[in-house]
Structure formats: C-alpha cells, structure tokens
Amino acid sequence: MRSRCALVILVLTVVAAHPGTTPAAGLAEPECTDALDPQAALRAGIAYDTGVGAAQDFVRAAQCYRRAATAGIAQAQFNLGALYDNGRGMPRDAIQAAHWYELAAAQGDGRAAYALGLMAETGDGVAPDRAVARKWYAMALAEGIAAAKTKVEQLDRASGAMSGSSSQHGDGNGAPTFKDAAGHRCRLVQSPIIVEGRLETALATECRDKKGRWVLTGPSPQP
Amino acid sequence: MTTLRWFHLIGLVGALGACAQHSESPSAAAPPAAPPPSTGATTPPAVEALYVYFDADSAKLNKQAEETADHAARLYREGNPHVMKIVGHTDATGDELYNLYLSARRANAVKAALVARGIPAATLELQAAGESDRVAPEAKEDPQDRRAVITWR
Numbered sequence: 001m002r003s004r005c006a007l008v009i010l011v012l013t014v015v016a017a018h019p020g021t022t023p024a025a026g027l028a029e030p031e032c033t034d035a036l037d038p039q040a041a042l043r044a045g046i047a048y049d050t051g052v053g054a055a056q057d058f059v060r061a062a063q064c065y066r067r068a069a070t071a072g073i074a075q076a077q078f079n080l081g082a083l084y085d086n087g088r089g090m091p092r093d094a095i096q097a098a099h100w101y102e103l104a105a106a107q108g109d110g111r112a113a114y115a116l117g118l119m120a121e122t123g124d125g126v127a128p129d130r131a132v133a134r135k136w137y138a139m140a141l142a143e144g145i146a147a148a149k150t151k152v153e154q155l156d157r158a159s160g161a162m163s164g165s166s167s168q169h170g171d172g173n174g175a176p177t178f179k180d181a182a183g184h185r186c187r188l189v190q191s192p193i194i195v196e197g198r199l200e201t202a203l204a205t206e207c208r209d210k211k212g213r214w215v216l217t218g219p220s221p222q223p
Numbered sequence: 224m225t226t227l228r229w230f231h232l233i234g235l236v237g238a239l240g241a242c243a244q245h246s247e248s249p250s251a252a253a254p255p256a257a258p259p260p261s262t263g264a265t266t267p268p269a270v271e272a273l274y275v276y277f278d279a280d281s282a283k284l285n286k287q288a289e290e291t292a293d294h295a296a297r298l299y300r301e302g303n304p305h306v307m308k309i310v311g312h313t314d315a316t317g318d319e320l321y322n323l324y325l326s327a328r329r330a331n332a333v334k335a336a337l338v339a340r341g342i343p344a345a346t347l348e349l350q351a352a353g354e355s356d357r358v359a360p361e362a363k364e365d366p367q368d369r370r371a372v373i374t375w376r
Contacts, residue, residue: 046302050376051268079300086298111341115297147292147339 032064038071045076049083058089069100077104078112085115094125105136110143117151120190127203129190130155184208186217268305268376271298275333277369280317282328284336292333295373296340303346307375309333310350314368315357323353326371333371 032041045064047053054060062083068076081100084093098119104112117136119125126132134155140148177187186207206214273295275288284292299307311330313322330349338344358367 042302046300046304049300050303050305052304056268075301079302082297082300111296111301114340118293118297145339145341147296147336150289 032060032067034067036064036067038068038073038076041065041067041071042073042076045079049079049088058083060089062089069103072107074104074107074109074112077101077107078109081112081115094119096125098125105139108143110140110145110148113137113143114140114145114148114151117148121151121155127190130159132190134159180205180207180217187214189216270374270376273298273373275329275371275373276366277329277371279314279366279369280325281369282325282332284332288333289336292336292340295337296342299337299342299375303375305346305376306348307337307342307346307373308348308350309337309371309373310352310356311371312352312356312368313354314365315354315363319354323351326353327351329369329371333373337373 032044036044041064044054045061045068048055048057048064049061050056062080065076065080065083069080077100081097081104083089084100085097086092098116101109101112101116101119105116113136116126117133117140120127120129120133120136122128134152137148137151137155141152177185180186184207186205188203189206190203205217207217209215273291275284275291277283277288278285309330311326311328311333313326313329315322327349330351334344334347334349337347354368357365359365362368
C-alpha cells in the first residue's frame with residue numbers, strides 16, 4: 001500500500017511540476033526591471049506571488065508588482081499594498097500598504113478602498129478617523145464591495161449616537177475643535193484629496209458654515 | 224492547461240491524504256501535504272489558513288468572524304489563479320445529518336462574506352465536513368469545532 005502511494009505521489013509530483021502554459025511560462029526567471037512591460041511585470045508578480053508558473057518568491061513578487069504599480073496598474077498597486085499589509089517578502093509596513101492601496105483606490109479599486117476604510121477606522125498606517133473611514137467605505141460600496149454597506153451603516157449609527165450624547169463636538173467626529181480668525185468653529189480632519197491626479201490623504205481644516213454644516217476650507221494650518 | 228495542472232495538484236494533495244488515512248502505524252505516516260515555504264523549483268507554494276468560529280448552532284458570522292473575513296480579503300491578491308477552499312465543521316452535539324447541513328451553511332456564510340468583500344466567487348470551493356473532522360474527537364462539544372476553515376495558496 002505504501003509503495004503504491006509513493007509511486008502515485010511521485011508520478012503526480014512530476015506531472016504537477018511540469019511547466020504548463022501559465023501566464024508566466026516563457027518568462028524564465030524574469031527580473032522585473034523598469035525595462036519590462038508593466039503588464040508582463042504584473043503577470044510575473046502574480047506568478048511569483050502564488051507559485052503558479054514560477055517558484056513562489058514574495059521578494060521577487062514585490063519587485064515585479066512594484067514595476068507594474070509604478071507604471072499605474074491598479075491590480076499591481078493593490079497587490080503590492082497587500083504584500084506590505086501582510087508582511088509577505090518584507091516586514092509588515094502599514095504606511096506603505098496604505099500608500100499603494102490609495103493609488104489603487106484612486107483608480108476605482110473597491111477592495112483597496114475597503115481595506116483603507118478598515119485602516120482608517122482602526123488607525124492602522126493612517127491617522128484614525130471615522131469620517132475618512134466612512135468615505136472609503138462609501139467608495140468601496142460604489143465599486144461593488146457589498147460588505148462596505150454594513151460598515152457605512154455602523155459608522156453612521158455610531159456617529160448619530162455620539163452626536164446625541166455629546167454636544168461638545170457637534171457631530172461626533174471626535175476631533176477637537178478650535179476657532180479660526182473669523183470666529184468659525186473649525187477642526188482638523190484627514191481628507192482624501194487629489195494631488196496631480198492621484199488620490200492622497202492629507203490633514204485639512206473643516207469649519208462650520210452659516211447653516212452649521214462642516215465645510216472643507218483648506219489645508220491644515222502650518223505650525 | 225492551468226486547470227488541468229491544478230487538477231494534478233489537487234490529486235497530489237488527495238493522494239497524500241489517502242495515504243495518511245490508510246496508514247495504520249505511526250511510522251507509516253505520509254509527509255505533511257504542506258511543506259514549509261521554500262524557493263525550491265518543485266515545491267508547491269505555502270498554504271495559508273484562516274479559522275472562522277461560530278456560535279453554537281449558528282451559521283451567522285459574529286463580529287469576530289466578520290473581522291476574520293476582512294483579514295482574508297486583505298490577504299487575497301488580485302489575479303490569484305488558485306482556488307480558495309472553505310470547509311465547514313460542527314461539534315458532535317445533535318443530529319449528524321443536521322450537523323452536515325449546518326457545516327454547509329457555515330461554509331456558505333463564509334463564502335458570502337468573502338464575495339461581499341470582492342473575492343471572485345469562481346475562486347471559492349466549498350466543503351461540508353459536518354462533525355467528521357473534530358479537533359478533539361473525544362470531546363462532543365468543543366467550541367473549536369464550530370468553525371469554517373479557509374485555505375489557499
């Protein structure tokens with residue numbers, strides 16, 4: 001029984017190890033330099049990442065994803081973010097993860113937006129900010145991530161409950177407020193902004209208008 | 224061709240499992256199906272696993288289970304050609320057939336949670352193990368048995 005099993009395993013191992021026509025086949029151990037076509041770099045990255053068509057190697061996967069990600073491919077940006085997020089092939093780096101997720105989200109990647117919502121909610125790699133988290137979840141929902149609906153509702157409920165019990169901050173955002181030169185009630189928030197066509201998150205000032213609504217008024221005051 | 228190759232890999236894992244089952248003496252145990260991560264050319268990629276735990280007689284994801292689903296969604300890279308496997312389990316209290324259905328509902332609930340997080344449904348494969356694969360077979364009511372296990376490469 002054992003020897004027959006060993007034989008079966010041997011045969012299957014040989015068959016399984018035989019290189020097939022997987023996306024990366026033919027790319028004999030490609031070095032993902034800037035010279036490589038971005039789409040080819042993405043395919044090579046997935047091959048190294050998942051071990052299909054190449055021996056699994058997260059360091060090379062990251063290198064290939066980076067080549068494709070810097071060329072603007074959203075999938076590669078998300079995947080590179082995920083490698084940083086999960087510490088595959090490198091120590092976990094939430095700041096780098098958020099950076100690459102943001103680039104992917106700016107191109108409409110719903111999964112990246114959802115991950116950013118989670119990160120903003122817990123303050124992982126970005127400043128903790130429920131308002132920003134809600135914006136990311138709303139974007140993820142718009143991009144077809146159904147799970148984001150519950151998240152938006154939860155944040156809305158929490159924010160509604162807080163505004164009912166706390167009169168200090170008005171709407172439960174939790175950020176301390178101050179008065180600007182004109183006497184408006186203002187606060188600092190993390191806000192998604194577009195910089196040279198890319199979505200970034202930056203500290204911004206929000207002040208109440210005459211009707212009591214929060215309106216973004218500009219970047220944060222320099223210390 | 225990729226699919227065919229996958230078939231072989233699944234066959235390999237299956238063969239290893241079969242050998243392990245039929246081995247009577249401890250010395251005849253088959254090598255583990257999941258070797259440690261290695262860059263060797265012929266070793267299969269490392270298997271990752273996440274455990275989703277359920278309340279007794281429930282197939283509804285609780286808060287902790289939702290967080291595990293969030294974690295899984297962040298681990299899953301776009302374009303991954305591998306099949307992600309979800310196996311539902313139950314403890315041994317109650318009717319065996321009922322438990323088989325309960326384990327199927329648990330696997331399904333995890334699938335729904337992952338699809339809702341943008342993981343393509345086509346890459347998910349479900350299995351219902353019922354009460355057949357308990358952590359500690361002598362214990363009938365172990366909370367660790369009320370689980371679904373997500374594995375992928």
